[in-house]
Structure formats: structure tokens, C-alpha cells
Amino acid sequence: MNNEPHSLPLALAVIELRHPESAPLSRSHLAAIEEGLREQTPVYGHEVQTLVRADFGPMAVNGVTASQVVDFYHFMSRTKETAVTFGPGLISVKTTSYKNWDWLKDLFLTAVNLRNDLTPLVGIERLGCRYIDEIRVPGAKTADWSQWISADLLPPNFSGVRPKLDLDVQMFHAQYKSEIPNISVTTRYGVLSGPPTVATSEYLVRKNSPEDGQFFLLDTDSAWQLGLGEEIRDFDLEDLVSRVDDLHSLTKNIFEYSITEKLRDAIFSKGAAK
Numbered sequence: 660m661n662n663e664p665h666s667l668p669l670a671l672a673v674i675e676l677r678h679p680e681s682a683p684l685s686r687s688h689l690a691a692i693e694e695g696l697r698e699q700t701p702v703y704g705h706e707v708q709t710l711v712r713a714d715f716g717p718m719a720v721n722g723v724t725a726s727q728v729v730d731f732y733h734f735m736s737r738t739k740e741t742a743v744t745f746g747p748g749l750i751s752v753k754t755t756s757y758k759n760w761d762w763l764k765d766l767f768l769t770a771v772n773l774r775n776d777l778t779p780l781v782g783i784e785r786l787g788c789r790y791i792d793e794i795r796v797p798g799a800k801t802a803d804w805s806q807w808i809s810a811d812l813l814p815p816n817f818s819g820v821r822p823k824l825d826l827d828v829q830m831f832h833a834q835y836k837s838e839i840p841n842i843s844v845t846t847r848y849g850v851l852s853g854p855p856t857v858a859t860s861e862y863l864v865r866k867n868s869p870e871d872g873q874f875f876l877l878d879t880d881s882a883w884q885l886g887l888g889e890e891i892r893d894f895d896l897e898d899l900v901s902r903v904d905d906l907h908s909l910t911k912n913i914f915e916y917s918i919t920e921k922l923r924d925a926i927f928s929k930g931a932a933k
Contacts (some may be wrong), residue, residue: 667926668792668877670857670865674767674903675751679891681778682746688777689732692745695773696734699766700743702863704733739864743770748784750774755857755865760907768900775894782796782891783899787882788906790914791857794875794922801825801873804850807922808875812848826850830876839907841886844909847878848917877917881909 684692693703711726734743740756743766752767774780796802804813804826812831817824830849837843852873857867883902885891915923 668794669757669790670793670855671753671755671789671791672757672763673751673753673787673789674763675785675787675789676767676771676899677895678748678750678783679781680748681774683730684732684778691777692732692770692773693734695769698745700734700736700741702735702737702739704735706731706733706862733862735862738866739830739862740866741766743767744862745770745774753863755863756763764900764903764904764907765797767903771880771899772896775896780894782894783883783885784891785882785884786899786902786906787880788903788910789878789880790910792877792914793855793869794877794918795869795872799873801827802875804875807919809917809919812917827873828852841884842881842906842909843912844910845882846913848876849873851876877914879910879913881906881913919932924933 678898693701705814708729708731709726710729729747731749732745735741736756738756739905741752741754742750746754750767750770752763752770754763757763771780794807796807805816814826814829816826830847830851832847835844835846850873852871854871855865855869855874856876856878857865857868859868883906
């Protein structure tokens with residue numbers, strides 16, 4: 660029986676920028692973005708969402724105070740494994756086929772520059788770097804996660820209890836404040852049994868999605884966010900590059916802390932890179 664992780668664990672990587680709403684993208688704007696992203700993400704998709712704001716105060720009517728129809732524009736790779744998305748106050752890059760950090764960051768900065776050149780950004784309200792890892796051990800219905808995952812992330816195994824107990828499901832959610840102002844980390848981690856957490860959608864495909872089974876989830880979202888009442892500073896590309904690199908480094912450090920040397924040797928010898 661093969662007891663080594665059989666695939667690279669990174670299921671989804673995301674960089675997302677939230678900004679004050681800019682002027683709507685016109686057809687000529689979209690054509691310019693399409694041309695600028697043609698080399699990597701030439702496939703176009705338009706999505707319309709209705710966003711509903713709920714309020715349960717005395718002025719609310721049936722719990723709904725307002726709704727808004729919002730356009731999202733997706734530019735995808737030919738396999739749809741990578742998508743660049745523009746919304747009224749959002750620019751994001753998502754991929755289920757991660758190459759390396761420089762590649763992902765370069766695509767993100769290309770998208771930001773294209774948007775800023777067409778309808779200048781007032782500033783940044785939130786910047787996030789998120790990685791979702793799904794770690795699987797083939798042939799093991801209930802893996803010994805102590806071989807692969809740091810003990811700090813694992814619950815007690817009740818080894819002295821009879822009949823013997825095998826860990827089936829475990830999930831934790833936590834948010835951390837950094838000593839650096841405005842930076843936080845949201846994590847979800849634990850053992851899951853069932854379908855993968857990252858699945859194929861209309862605008863983002865996950866090829867060769869794993870079969871249902873047990874896996875360890877490491878979902879880390881490191882973010883810089885404007886504080887309540889703080890002034891929105893002018894958009895600064897150099898500052899954006901520095902911040903996104905810092906967030907990536909933080910996300911990577913958390914992943915490194917969360918795994919054992921055995922897992923690190925197994926996955927990075929296969930060419931994994933963050």
C-alpha cells in the first residue's frame with residue numbers, strides 16, 4: 660500500500676483586491692482588458708449576480724432593505740483553470756493549476772494595471788492572499804495524520820481508549836491578528852471525509868478532481884484591511900507589490916509551520932512551489 664501523498668496538495672490559490680467602486684467598465688474597456696490578458700486568459704465570461712442586503716431592524720421590510728444587480732467579468736485560460744475577475748470593487752486572480760508565486764503575482768499585477776489605466780483606482784480597502792490545500796494519503800481510509808501534520812493542529816487520538824478510535828472528522832476555524840497593524844489571518848483546518856472543498860464551477864475548472872475520501876484541509880487567508888475610519892490612501896503600485904509579497908510570505912510560513920518534515924520532503928521533491 661502506498662502511504663505517501665500522491666498529489667500536490669494545493670487545490671486553489673487566490674489573490675484578491677477590494678477597492679472603492681470605480682466607474683463601470685465599458686465595452687471598449689473590456690476589449691482593452693481582453694487584449695491585455697490575451698496571452699494567458701483569452702476566454703471571456705460575463706456573470707450577473709443579485710446582491711441582497713438584509714436588515715432585521717424596525718425599518719426593514721420582510722428582512723430585506725436593498726438589492727443590487729452586479730456585473731462580474733471573467734477572463735479565463737483556455738482550460739478555465741485560471742480566472743481573472745473584475746467587479747465593481749474587486750479584482751481577483753484564482754487558479755487551480757498553480758505554477759509558482761511569481762507567475763500568479765505577475766498575472767495579478769497585470770490585471771490591476773489594466774484596470775487602473777482604464778478607470779483609475781482610488782485606493783485599496785482590502786488585499787488578500789489565500790491558499791487552500793487538500794492533503795491526501797492514498798489507500799488510507801483513516802490516515803495517521805501525525806506523520807504529516809504538525810501536532811499543534813491535531814486533536815487528541817485517545818490512544819488508550821478501547822475499542823480503538825480513528826479520527827473521522829475534525830474542523831477548526833480561527834482568526835488571528837498580526838502584530839503588524841491591519842494584517843490578519845483567517846484559517847480553517849482539519850480532517851474531512853467526503854468530496855473536495857474546491858470543485859469545478861462555470862468560471863473556474865478543477866481538472867482531475869479527487870474522488871471522495873478523507874483529506875486534511877489547510878485553508879489560509881492572509882489579509883491587509885483598511886481599519887474602520889482610516890483614510891483611504893492614493894493607489895500606490897509599489898506599496899501594493901510590497902504588501903502582496905508580505906501576505907504571501909505569511910501564508911507560506913503558516914503552511915510550513917503546519918506540516919511535518921516528512922510531508923515537506925514528499926511534496927517539495929515533486930516540484931511543489933509556493
